[in-house]
Amino acid sequence: MIKNLSGxxxxxxxENQRFVLLYDNDEVEEYPTHWHNAVEVIIPLHNGFxxxxxxxxxHLNEKEIIIIPxxxxxxxPAQEGRRIIFQCENSIISDVPALEALTPVFSAPFHITPxxxxxxxxxxxxxxxxxxxxxxxxxxxADVRIYLxxxxxxxxxxxxxxxxxxxxxxxxxxxxxxxxxxxxxxxYINQNYMEExxxxxxxxxxxxxxxxxxxxxxxxxNVSYIQYINSKxxxxxxxxxxxxNLSVTEVAMRAGFASLTTFNRAFKKAKNCTPTExxxxxxxxxxx
Numbered sequence: 062m063i064k065n066l067s068g069x070x071x072x073x074x075x076e077n078q079r080f081v082l083l084y085d086n087d088e089v090e091e092y093p094t095h096w097h098n099a100v101e102v103i104i105p106l107h108n109g110f111x112x113x114x115x116x117x118x119x120h121l122n123e124k125e126i127i128i129i130p131x132x133x134x135x136x137x138p139a140q141e142g143r144r145i146i147f148q149c150e151n152s153i154i155s156d157v158p159a160l161e162a163l164t165p166v167f168s169a170p171f172h173i174t175p176x177x178x179x180x181x182x183x184x185x186x187x188x189x190x191x192x193x194x195x196x197x198x199x200x201x202x203a204d205v206r207i208y209l210x211x212x213x214x215x216x217x218x219x220x221x222x223x224x225x226x227x228x229x230x231x232x233x234x235x236x237x238x239x240x241x242x243x244x245x246x247x248x249y250i251n252q253n254y255m256e257e258x259x260x261x262x263x264x265x266x267x268x269x270x271x272x273x274x275x276x277x278x279x280x281x282x283n284v285s286y287i288q289y290i291n292s293k294x295x296x297x298x299x300x301x302x303x304x305x306n307l308s309v310t311e312v313a314m315r316a317g318f319a320s321l322t323t324f325n326r327a328f329k330k331a332k333n334c335t336p337t338e339x340x341x342x343x344x345x346x347x348x349x
Contacts, residue, residue: 069333070342071097080150083196092137099148101129108142114170125174130167163215168284181221188214226281254293255317309336
């Protein structure tokens with residue numbers, strides 16, 4: 062059951078000033094299309110579980126795991142079984158500079174299975190079960206250990222992504238050069254995404270043709286350059302929109318969108334509501 066749903070936006074209610082929420086869920090109940098600002102991790106313990114994220118169906122077998130990025134529209138049909146649904150306040154990850162390297166993990170949903178990587182699967186499953194144990198413990202350090210377990214999972218996922226990308230280019234000298242350069246390029250993008258950095262410009266900075274850069278970027282991040290930039294800008298816009306002193310037009314400009322029309326279209330596509338509607342939803346949820 063979604064307790065606080067305004068339109069498609071869910072306000073996650075964390076209990077007792079915690080930054081995490083965990084459901085040991087066995088309800089046969091439909092979860093309608095919704096989104097929230099929390100990182101969500103789901104693992105079915107008994108029977109499989111299907112989740113639709115961004116219009117794509119992901120079927121999880123028992124003990125498989127899916128990480129749903131903050132801000133992604135998702136839904137779940139009524140299904141029998143038992144599953145852990147874990148949510149974590151996004152700001153404790155996104156607001157920590159040292160964790161900036163994990164940002165690409167949230168570019169798209171990530172389905173962790175034994176066939177994808179046995180090592181990643183075992184590590185992730187162990188950490189999720191550790192989170193479960195800590196959540197119901199009475200330890201004063203429970204939330205600290207939960208945070209560390211979540212970071213362990215995200216770091217392992219990002220390491221897997223980088224390894225796969227590096228392997229794809231490791232057969233030639235140019236490929237090895239790509240892997241060395243890409244950390245620097247991602248740092249530049251993450252620091253400057255609110256500015257105008259068209260594909261041609263960033264490819265030139267990297268020393269590649271537009272085509273070659275696009276190919277490498279998608280290998281490293283599992284999404285296109287434009288999708289990545291828009292995702293970063295929309296997340297920035299969400300933070301700005303909660304400021305009552307900023308107009309939607311000013312938010313669009315500060316977040317890096319070239320025009321209000323482009324901003325409205327991209328935001329509506331990502332969130333299923335307009336920026337103006339988002340401001341209203343935030344005001345409502347902030348006073349409930």
